[in-house]
Amino acid sequence: MMNSSICTPFSPKAHIILKPNQNQLLPTDSAFPVRVSCARRRNCLNTTRALLSTTKETVLRDFHEKRALKIISGLQNLDRDNVASVITAADKGGATHVDIACDPELVKLAITLTSLPVCVSSVDPSAFPDAVEAGALMVEIGNYDSFYEMGLTFSPEKVLNLTRETKRILPSVPLSVTVPHTLSLPDQIRLAEQLEQEGADIIQTEGGKCSSPSKAGILGLIEKATPTLASVYSISRAVRIPVMCSSGLSAVTAPMAITSGASGVGVGSAVNKLNDVVAMIAEVKSIAESMALSPLKRNAFEESNLRL
Template sequence: MNLFNDRLKQAFKNRSVLKVITGIENTKISQIVKIAEASKLAGVTYLDVSANVKIVKALKSSYDLPVCVSSINPVDIYNCVVSGADIVEIGNYDVFYREGIYITVEQIIGLFKEVKSLIPNIDICVTIPYFLTCTEQINLTKSLDLLGVNIIQTEGMSNVKYIKPNTNKCNKDLVCLPNSFIPSLFSTNILSNITKVPILASSGFKNINSPITKLYGASGVGISSALKQYDSISDIVKYIIQTTGSLNITDSIQSIDTPETQNDSKLRSYPLIKR
């Protein structure tokens, strides 16, 4: 595991990461601060926000939470790091999917190289696009691993309307499943077997299904849409605590030393595909 941020390193080592996403298009400071306050009280690992200098400065001046900025604009990413961002993410592509824009493998690798050259000592997370075939996801992850990526994130599809044209039938059947978290789980299971880079699962996860991510090889989970139904800080805190509690229950289940696991330390419960 190659992480610069010590707080993140410990959380990823414990496979207990909970990231709260405020939204790549959300620039309402008051709303973001409310989520940040709840996240601090509930013990969230880090926040994921829009690559906006004002947002980063507002959060870093008031909270001791690591802040991640998401963008595909290297200049915005660099400016946010200068302003105090702790982590950067090349991802959150939904805004582009709505416009019919689908980033290519070559573009992702090019972006990573450019961002890495600008901020060589900052942890970089890259989201693997849902619409790539399994082989493409594996090859991209291997390439990013060799280039020094720190975190990999998987995604599902938030809206079937945004499916990439000309997607092959097999892949289309998977990404069009009614629950957007299922493709993310599928990718997490596959990629966790070919890289030691920690993986975050994201897209459609809630307090009740977040624990599943760890069973499929994730080191943590990102939640966002599930929080939008709550207005008060206390309600958001309760929901986040429920999520962290469910993740801890998964740890308890995995720690049970059964006869089946005594002879195979690498066995992971309920794999999506056979090893």
């Protein structure tokens, strides 16, 4: 008899992961001809692929509409209280996505706190499947800042290999890949073009960690964002896929990122370093308002859920 789990109605938080030899689709009852079971199998798999494709399209819609705002808790941030506060701030403040460490338990926590699409970040592709099974809808190779502090850098070859491995393991899950700011701008552009060819859905820029503003106040905020703004301007003109501008951004510079060619903005330390959830919500709201994201408009993911 056909395994019913493959044909279960798809929910964005109930992922269907097809593993070789796991699902016995051919019936054991000799009363059903093999040709019938094969037809059923094809129909079922086609339905699954269509649902996965629809979910991917929905998760990426805000990027294609150039209105994505992803709030990042940190690739190595496993503090449940802090992560919960960041998720709550993203949800209440008007963000469209939330990005957390690639940990299944944190993913389970996240989907109890928000209906926003949850992205998980890692530099270990083998860690992604468990997080996706737990409820993550998007994966990110990147958010390298914590590794730079350890003296570790990522070459173009390393990033490309991580991308290929992730696409091999999770070919249908939306994939964002960060282009290291440690590369020259020409090398960043070249890597972005190669990542597009490898099937990445989003390119993410960075640069806040390498920026040392000489001024205070608004001038300082603009100085801090300069490297990532330069990257997004250059890369967005070289690839056709959405480019997310991240690292060192604020309510002052988020609109500059969109004007420079970004399809979305990623914000981490400006939110996750604050002391309490109220301050975090206020900061997210400030950034969302600077990007003209209406707090009254439900994000595309929620709207799609309601229609389903």
